[in-house]
Amino acid sequence: MVFRRMTLGGLAFSCINALVLGLIVVMTLYPFLYVVSASLSEQLYIQQGRIGIIPMGFQLEAYKRVLEFPMLGRSYLNTILYTALGTAISLVLTVCAAYPMSRRDLPGRKLMTSIVLIPMLFGGGLIPTFLVVNALGMRDSIWAIVIPAAVTSFYVFIQRTFFEQIPLELEDAAKIDGCSMVQTLFKIILPLALPSLVTIGLFYAVNEWNSFFPAMIYLNDEKLFPVQILLRAIVIQNQTDQVLVDVFDDKNLLSESIKYSTLVVATLPILIVYPFIQKYFVQGSMMGSIKG
Amino acid sequence: MFLPPLIYYLIFRYVPVVMAVVISMMDYNIYKGIFGSEWAGFKHFIDFFNSVYFGRLLRNTLMINLLSLVFVFPAPIIFALLLNEVRNSLIKRMVQTISYLPHFVSTVIVASMAVTFLSPSVGLINNILVQFGMERTNFLLDPNYFWGIFTFMDLWKTLGWSAILYFAALTGINTELYEAARVDGANRWHQTWHITLPGIAPTIIILLLLKIGHMLEIGYELIVLLYNPNTYLTADVIGTYVYRRGILDANYSFASAVGLFQSVMGLLLIIIANKLARKYSETSLW
Numbered sequence: 001m002v003f004r005r006m007t008l009g010g011l012a013f014s015c016i017n018a019l020v021l022g023l024i025v026v027m028t029l030y031p032f033l034y035v036v037s038a039s040l041s042e043q044l045y046i047q048q049g050r051i052g053i054i055p056m057g058f059q060l061e062a063y064k065r066v067l068e069f070p071m072l073g074r075s076y077l078n079t080i081l082y083t084a085l086g087t088a089i090s091l092v093l094t095v096c097a098a099y100p101m102s103r104r105d106l107p108g109r110k111l112m113t114s115i116v117l118i119p120m121l122f123g124g125g126l127i128p129t130f131l132v133v134n135a136l137g138m139r140d141s142i143w144a145i146v147i148p149a150a151v152t153s154f155y156v157f158i159q160r161t162f163f164e165q166i167p168l169e170l171e172d173a174a175k176i177d178g179c180s181m182v183q184t185l186f187k188i189i190l191p192l193a194l195p196s197l198v199t200i201g202l203f204y205a206v207n208e209w210n211s212f213f214p215a216m217i218y219l220n221d222e223k224l225f226p227v228q229i230l231l232r233a234i235v236i237q238n239q240t241d242q243v244l245v246d247v248f249d250d251k252n253l254l255s256e257s258i259k260y261s262t263l264v265v266a267t268l269p270i271l272i273v274y275p276f277i278q279k280y281f282v283q284g285s286m287m288g289s290i291k292g
Numbered sequence: 293m294f295l296p297p298l299i300y301y302l303i304f305r306y307v308p309v310v311m312a313v314v315i316s317m318m319d320y321n322i323y324k325g326i327f328g329s330e331w332a333g334f335k336h337f338i339d340f341f342n343s344v345y346f347g348r349l350l351r352n353t354l355m356i357n358l359l360s361l362v363f364v365f366p367a368p369i370i371f372a373l374l375l376n377e378v379r380n381s382l383i384k385r386m387v388q389t390i391s392y393l394p395h396f397v398s399t400v401i402v403a404s405m406a407v408t409f410l411s412p413s414v415g416l417i418n419n420i421l422v423q424f425g426m427e428r429t430n431f432l433l434d435p436n437y438f439w440g441i442f443t444f445m446d447l448w449k450t451l452g453w454s455a456i457l458y459f460a461a462l463t464g465i466n467t468e469l470y471e472a473a474r475v476d477g478a479n480r481w482h483q484t485w486h487i488t489l490p491g492i493a494p495t496i497i498i499l500l501l502l503k504i505g506h507m508l509e510i511g512y513e514l515i516v517l518l519y520n521p522n523t524y525l526t527a528d529v530i531g532t533y534v535y536r537r538g539i540l541d542a543n544y545s546f547a548s549a550v551g552l553f554q555s556v557m558g559l560l561l562i563i564i565a566n567k568l569a570r571k572y573s574e575t576s577l578w
Binding site: 007009010013014017020021024025027028029031032034035038043046047048049092093094096097099100112115116119121122123124125126127128129130131132134136147148150151156206209210211212213217228231232235236256259260263266267270271274275278281282285286 | 293294295296297298300301303304305306307308309310311312315322371374375377378387389390391392393394396397398399400401403404405407408409413414416418419420422423448451452453456457459460479480505513516517531534535538539544547548551552554555558559562
């Protein structure tokens, strides 16, 4: 580094590089900022294309309407419930699969690995899975959302890698001290693997929070809908009247602002926790990749 | 301890495979079940191969994937390499953190943003076009734009997150190699070409293999949210077709046959790709 000096080419490269990276940052952030700004603006200005990242004709009416919409609270609670329960089930199953796979002395380890690996390469597809869920009578229940997609093979392999990093000697020592296998798992292994459990748990939680496809195919009962289904109905299928049901006069003045407010309300939770959880995600992904 | 996940895998991953094979050779009736329905042989496969949809679906699925391979796959590599050249660690971390953001946003939200931005009457994109004296276009109703829109959205959502693995690989490269190269008079370009790229090559190959394995089953969730009968011509892929015929029209046997075709093709692709990777590099999946 000491004898590196800026050549003309190097300078040009740095400038172009900064420009490209700057462009990526703007392209990533601008849509979010625009959505927030539009949700706070009057529809007239959105239509005229006069708003950027600063709201014009400030109004909170759209948010008021969205928050007063009774379906919203219910679907939010559903999403929270699905995420909490789904993540718990996923984590338990993943640990149950990954821990035995990580024990180098356990017979049948290869077979277990194959069982988890093969579905990554080949699957029955959407319809047979749908029919299995149907045959089990899970449709129109919370189980259709939290069970069929509970285990992701890729995460099992990441979790196994984490477990493998815990030295075998620790377990042997515990065994000599009279710990049973279950005790060893709960008292030694899981506490040591806590950071990885948090990481994998977050992976599952974000997937569950964002998931809409299972809800779309398995749920008919509106009372069970998660936020994502509501969002799709209001913004993509343009059913803003649902929210504006009792007001006829200003329907056309608010429908666009309503869409943007709904988007903000649906996105906000993940954006609020993002700075706190981002670190774990990055660690988890990197760990999975290097050792994978 | 392995029992609960074993039961899970059997019921939700292995039984569907068996069912796919059986049902696709039947005229499956949901009320009669597997044991009461009539056998149909290869009828559904032959129907699918002879239908007008076969060529169209295959073309759309392959084209969307090819575009993704050409634009979306290399972009994170380039992004990681460019960011690697930034010396200021604060800026580096900031750009990186911002780039992950879209990954955490759901497909529905990304699709919602696209729908609102592309709206012909009030959307941001059309408002900008009008200011440049161009005409308003209903992008989402025009099949000519679908591939472009989809590829861009895919890129926007995945760029930063996909780059994570390359960042990890880049930090794993021995810095002494760079010092040695500099002493030998290598400039930044030489260093990138002879040290950095070979250093992350195994990661690139593994990710490419995984990508090829999933060639046929690309983000059909996003497509289901964005397409409409006007754009089926270019937007309908095997996954969305299976969803429509199977779930919406309840043609379980036919849709299972189409889905099985997709799975078999996917498996063949990954086997071939893995063979090639083994032959031409030291990295492969197995």
